[in-house]
Amino acid sequence: MFLTFPALTGVITWLFLSQYSLAYAILTSIWCSVFLEYWKVQEVDLSIRWNTRGVNKSKTNRPEFKYERILVEANGRVRHYFPKWKHVARQLLQIPFIVLATIVLGAIICCVFAVEILISEAYNGPYQFYLEYLPTVLLAVAIPYMSSSLEGVAEALTQYENHRTADQHEMSLTQKIFLLNIITNYLPILLTAFVYVPYGHVVVPSLKRILQRLLPSLETRLSAEAFRSDPNRLRNEVIALTVTGQLSSFFEENVLPLIKHKFLGWHRAYRRAHSKDAMLLRLTTDDPDELDFLKTCRNQGTLPQYNVQDDIAEIVLQFGYLALFAPVWPLISLGFLINNWIELRSDFAKICFEHRRPAPTRADGIGPWVQSLEMLTWLGSIITAAVVHLFGSDAHKPHWATLPVTIFVSEHILLVLRSLARWIFERFGSEQIRKERDERYARRLSYLETMEANRQAGLHLSPAEKERRKSVLVLGSYSFWRKQVDDGMSAAAGLRLINLAKEWDAEHADIAEEKKKKKRK
Helix, strand or coil: CCCHHHHHHHHHHHHHCCCCCHHHHHHHHHHHHHHHHHHHHHHHHHHHHCCCCCHHHCCCECCCCCCCEEEECCCCCEEEECCHHHHHHHHCCHHHHHHHHHHHHHHHHHHHHHHHHHHHHHECCCCHHHHCCHHHHHHHHHHHHHHHHHHHHHHHHHHHHCCCEHHHHHHHHHHHHHHHHHHHHHHHHHHHHHHHHHHHHHHHHHHHHHHHHHCHHHCCCECCCCCCCCCCHHHHHHHHHHHHHHHHHHHHHHHHHHHHHHHHHHHHHHHHHCCHHHHHHHHCCCCHHHHHHHHHHHHHHHCCCCCHHHHHHHHHHHHHHHHHHCCCCCCHHHHHHHHHHHHHHHHHHHHHHHCCCCCCCCCCCCCCHHHHHHHHHHHHHHHHHHHHHHHCCCCCCCCCCCHHHHHHHHHHHHHHHHHHHHHHHHHHCCHHHHHHHHHHHHHHHHHHHHHHHHHHCCCCCCHHHHHHHHHCCCCHHHHHHHCCCCCCHHHHHHHHHHHHHHHHHHHHHHHHHHHHHHHHC
């Protein structure tokens, strides 16, 4: 539902406003801030409604946690111990993993980027129009598979880190996946925006000279014209990556698993008919009344588990495209709206037919993904401002000198907007938050009314209980509480303090008045 506003404003911008519209960039930044703060409140609202608020504070051990020994503390608490230095040493392994993944992915993306620029700017051979964006399309198709492979390595590495609680494990895995998504999905667009446009007159001739040295036979195919930057390349890059990426992701998530499951089902049926397993199945016969149920259970056992984290990662990825590159192609939000409308229904179908019944897991939010949304919102205030500043007026003559000022102003305006949105949502809250607040107030009021009613009815403390409390031997500061056991003593002490404060205020007022009179004389 929240995508309706940027989709509508994006269509209006596409039809009536200029490219890299400042107005649309401002509206998108406001929308990102409002959505982020709204979701923080909505998380609390849903956790109250589903009675899961605060479940993340329950720090239970993960079943996969491997401890070295069991320690019994002085209070009798049993603690499963794993050395801290081993845990830190294992966590340090993510540094070479991230560096290596960044180098490999960056090298692949840079090579694809260089080939694409050479084809579009220096190649005059046949099929130039079709070959221009072929590397980007192939990269967009390969990105989901590269991401899945790297996420598998990240998951194995996180498992090796041996986190004790589920929230620590999830936070570590989310950080790795978030960094990988930034590299694989946003780096090609950032290279186009901040390398190709400002430094294309240096990069393209250098690439052309390198290609001529390596492949002299292609010299006749290369253009001899001077390089001229294409102002539409950034927009075409965003379109190619987002559209192709969404189509490829849809195929990978919906079509490919269905084909794989059908093929494996046929393969298992063939093996049962032509292997020793068939003999084992014939040894026992199923009850006819339980035949359908057992068939369903066996089929469920062959299905993969549904991973909600993949859906959250996809939504965060879309949010990043909107926060960072929405002014480049205003229709990007409309494409995401259509994709999510289809994706919602296909996910229901996947849960019903292609995956096991998901085991319910109590949670009070999306965990560390909120920090990812905050990071993307902050990066969006910087990159959106830079893109509009460089491409909004004259892409051929970007004003690099004033770019830091634009980024500084945009970032601080966004921080003010986020603070304002946070204050508004926290001030008014939601229906469930207001209901909980009213119930808490009513509970406190009920306690006070019960205490007052018991006091008036004489049910507060019996005279024997009061005398017993007075006779108890207390030492030190505990003797303070013996002085106000009788009824009315606390109220009398409070009135005495109020009267003393009034007398002190009156005395100081008289002294101040006398000083003023002396100054006048």
